Amino acid sequence: MSTSSALPPLDDAASIMDGLRQAMRRLAASVSVVTLRDANGAAGATVSALCSLSFEPPSVLIALNQSGSMHDRILAVDTYAINILYADQEEVSKTFGAPNRTADCFKPDVWEDIMGAPCLIGAQSTLICRRAAELPHGSHRVIVGEVLWTRSRPEVNPLLYADGGYRRLG
Template sequence: MSARSALALAVEPSEQALAEDFKRAMRRLTSTVSIIATGVDGTRSGMVATAVSSLCTEPPSLLICINRTASLYQPLLANQRFSVNLLDATQNRLVGIFAGQLKGSARFEHGQWESADDLPYLSDAQATLFCSVDARLSYATHEVIVGRVEKSRVNERISPLLWQDGKPAQSCELIH
């Protein structure tokens, strides 16, 4: 082994150290908090998510990332349709509920949930995007799902609930 190779091995972090460094870095990536929801045979499923991103406008589409062990995963694949509800800063209490404090349909006893075309949506969310599964990509423990937006609802107030450094945050408008 050359001196250069030995030095490279000594400086490269272990997988565990790399994972910890990655988590620390991602705590600096601020994201809007959403609730992804679907329904199958009258049973609603939902989870909180920050791994949601716009993809393109032609056709209108977005990406969501779901762990294949999440309770939402199988119902979403069965229905092939879902809503993405972008939370308002006042909806912080829903995060814990949809992150595991409650299970199954009990989660939907909290918040102002309605149904459109048999798809649950949060009527007072900042915005709701109604999507159909258009493509999927498996990667490690997760499924990256392309949702083609079929319709959307937008409330006028813009005050997103954000997630930063492992806790809720709120945006502020910068004055120019």
């Protein structure tokens, strides 16, 4: 068996974009809804780009589309919530992923206010974050949040998204 250290030829930009799209479809991601409350009321958006960043200080990062309705609003508030969805909360994801969502999405028996941010009752986990930094890149902006408060359900059963559809563990 021979091994070669030669690199494959570079693909054109369209091939790289298609290859990246296919690779990312295979990356299962937990589904979350980022929520906030500002002078215009409550707002939220479904995101799958969430990751742990640091434990000192406790921090996470999310990526938001700069043309999305949440982008400017999250830059105008200090705190926001990240609601990591439980397996049975697919409808919540669809509601906050729709382009024309309104504050009517926040029903009082399903949402509660914690530290000024709407939090989903029964979420897999909820994080309250203070916006600590941001970095624009391409079509998105990475938002770093310092975690101020957390709550998690004892059972682990998050809603996942992979290959264009919702998935569950097991």
